[in-house]
Amino acid sequence: xxxxxxxxxxxxxxxxxxxxxxxxxxxxxxxxxxxxxxxxxxxxxxxxxxxxxxxxxxxxxxxxxxxxxxxxxxxxxxxxxxxxxxxxxxxxxxxxxxxxxxxxxxxxxxxxxxxxxxxxxxxxxxxxxxxxxxxxxxxxxxxxxxxxxxxxxxxxxxxxxxxxxxxxxxxxxxxxxxxxxxxxxxxxxxxxxxxxxxxxxxxxxxxxxxxxxxxxxxxxxxxxxxxxxxxxxxxxxxxxxxxxxxxxxxxxxxxxxxxxxxxxxxxxxxxxxxxxxxxxxxxxxxxxxxxxxxxxxxxxxxxxxxxxxxxxxxxxxxxxxxxxxxxxxxxxxxxxxxxxxxxxxxxxxxxxxxxxxxxxxxxxxxxxxxxxxxxxxxxxxxxxxxxxxxxxxxxxxxxxxxxxxxxxxxxxxxxxxxxxxxxxxxxxxxxxxxxxxxxxxxxxxxxxxxxxxxxxxxxxxxxxxxxxxxxxxxxxxxxxxxxxxxxxxxxxxxxxxxxxxxxxxxxxxxxxxxxxxxxxxxxxxxxxxxxxxxxxxxxxxxxxxxxxxxxxxxxxxxxxxxxxxxxxxxxxxxxxxxxxxx
Numbered sequence: 001x002x003x004x005x006x007x008x009x010x011x012x013x014x015x016x017x018x019x020x021x022x023x024x025x026x027x028x029x030x031x032x033x034x035x036x037x038x039x040x041x042x043x044x045x046x047x048x049x050x051x052x053x054x055x056x057x058x059x060x061x062x063x064x065x066x067x068x069x070x071x072x073x074x075x076x077x078x079x080x081x082x083x084x085x086x087x088x089x090x091x092x093x094x095x096x097x098x099x100x101x102x103x104x105x106x107x108x109x110x111x112x113x114x115x116x117x118x119x120x121x122x123x124x125x126x127x128x129x130x131x132x133x134x135x136x137x138x139x140x141x142x143x144x145x146x147x148x149x150x151x152x153x154x155x156x157x158x159x160x161x162x163x164x165x166x167x168x169x170x171x172x173x174x175x176x177x178x179x180x181x182x183x184x185x186x187x188x189x190x191x192x193x194x195x196x197x198x199x200x201x202x203x204x205x206x207x208x209x210x211x212x213x214x215x216x217x218x219x220x221x222x223x224x225x226x227x228x229x230x231x232x233x234x235x236x237x238x239x240x241x242x243x244x245x246x247x248x249x250x251x252x253x254x255x256x257x258x259x260x261x262x263x264x265x266x267x268x269x270x271x272x273x274x275x276x277x278x279x280x281x282x283x284x285x286x287x288x289x290x291x292x293x294x295x296x297x298x299x300x301x302x303x304x305x306x307x308x309x310x311x312x313x314x315x316x317x318x319x320x321x322x323x324x325x326x327x328x329x330x331x332x333x334x335x336x337x338x339x340x341x342x343x344x345x346x347x348x349x350x351x352x353x354x355x356x357x358x359x360x361x362x363x364x365x366x367x368x369x370x371x372x373x374x375x376x377x378x379x380x381x382x383x384x385x386x387x388x389x390x391x392x393x394x395x396x397x398x399x400x401x402x403x404x405x406x407x408x409x410x411x412x413x414x415x416x417x418x419x420x421x422x423x424x425x426x427x428x429x430x431x432x433x434x435x436x437x438x439x440x441x442x443x444x445x446x447x448x449x450x451x452x453x454x455x456x457x458x459x460x461x462x463x464x465x466x467x468x469x470x471x472x473x474x475x476x477x478x479x480x481x482x483x484x485x486x487x488x489x490x491x492x493x494x495x496x497x498x499x500x501x502x503x504x505x506x507x508x509x510x511x512x513x514x515x516x517x518x519x520x521x522x523x524x525x526x527x528x529x530x531x532x533x534x535x536x537x538x539x540x541x542x543x544x545x546x547x548x549x550x551x552x553x554x555x556x557x558x559x560x561x562x563x564x565x566x567x568x569x570x571x572x573x574x575x576x577x578x579x580x581x582x
Contacts, residue, residue, distance in 0.1 A: 127326040131326045137296075204266075336370050372398060487519060
């Protein structure tokens with residue numbers, strides 16, 4: 001095979017690509033037929049990856065105050081300012097804002113530095129904007145942030161509910177796989193008639209914000225039709241009575257009225273779900289990006305738990321991730337309210353286990369500031385030193401102008417990026433040139449828990465360095481031990497070994513089978529789906545036979561109720577709905 005096997009950096013499908021450098025800074029791109037996420041398929045974005053390569057506008061050298069400086073000067077300044085800020089104002093006066101575009105190894109070092117050595121949990125990620133609701137829903141229901149199924153389940157399903165997901169545009173290759181399989185009746189549940197709805201069988205254009213009512217009605221109907229798996233619930237699920245009590249009033253006429261749907265169409269879809277065993281539910285930002293996003297997720301999970309349609313081929317709930325490494329970031333604790341290996345920051349025994357593994361001087365004892373809160377804290381002066389990596393929050397966060405003002409208000413801001421001029425770099429004190437796709441080397445994890453390698457096929461331009469290397473250098477300058485990494489393979493081994501520690505606490509993420517991986521084995525690592533236990537076959541599904549990660553090993557069904565719906569009034573005459581363009 002000619003070319004370099006790597007992974008597309010666009011979305012959570014995690015397609016394999018083969019990149020062949022052209023010798024002039026670009027590359028020819030082809031789909032990797034051997035990659036189990038896409039089997040050679042690419043969407044328009046992936047196919048055009050070669051056109052994104054080039055040095056126009058690149059940040060090639062460190063800058064301080066807009067003036068080129070050496071790496072030593074820039075990193076001495078970063079380390080010194082963070083040290084002084086922590087000494088004068090405490091560890092919670094500093095923060096990292098990171099990104100689902102970082103590789104897992106970068107994410108791991110950032111999390112270790114902030115939580116275990118600086119001693120604050122003020123590290124959050126732009127993945128907060130798309131996946132936090134699903135993470136919370138999974139944890140409430142399963143005990144951990146576990147995606148139960150695989151892409152194959154969507155191919156094998158006989159009925160698929162796509163909820164708040166324009167799969168045809170946002171995750172095109174996964175949509176292509178479903179359409180090519182041709183097995184399923186596809187029901188699109190979305191206020192807008194999207195490209196996905198056009199290719200499906202039934203479109204339910206429900207009123208924005210009424211997802212909980214819809215799925216509560218579905219749960220009620222499943223009980224009325226005798227479609228529940230009583231044995232599964234009795235053995236593996238708690239909270240059943242309270243969950244059903246919350247849906248008593250969700251009759252089909254009520255659902256139709258609240259959701260603004262035709263009653264006959266609601267009845268038709270509910271009946272199809274009740275009589276079909278292999279039901280898959282794929283949900284995305286229309287569920288997650290809402291004030292009641294976590295309740296929406298749990299309303300969906302309730303239906304699968306009540307019917308036992310989870311963890312078996314062709315069925316189950318599936319959170320379709322937006323970013324290329326949102327999953328990898330969550331695995332290593334990238335969010336402000338979690339630790340690496342899906343351990344809990346508020347659990348003293350789990351905190352101590354991670355601290356001892358890292359031989360860290362301290363450990364954050366409580367959740368840190370989440371994305372929006374973090375920039376509010378910059379504006380108020382609570383955060384006095386901020387490091388932004390691989391993202392552009394002055395564009396991507398809500399109230400973007402206020403975010404830009406908050407960054408300017410922060411006493412000291414560092415940005416690691418590949419581009420010299422972004423809305424965020426314009427607000428920063430120090431700019432650090434990072435490597436980009438095609439230059440980076442490490443791993444990402446896609447929506448179905450599959451770890452794939454991103455491999456470099458281009459040299460780092462100018463003085464650009466890898467994010468993990470930049471952070472490790474700053475950590476050493478802050479006199480922290482444990483950051484003498486020479487390669488991403490070393491970081492990956494350490495992370496995999498930490499997941500073995502997490503197994504003492506009944507966590508869902510074992511990678512012990514990769515904890516002793518050599519540099520050569522890491523270089524040629526094929527895509528592998530976790531869990532990867534030592535001495536056993538990797539991959540598979542979760543929860544067909546229970547085994548949830550709660551204290552009693554049972555899943556939790558939760559009573560969820562509809563929040564107040566947005567209504568237009570004289571002062572606010574429009575209700576707006578977001579979406580993506582291809």
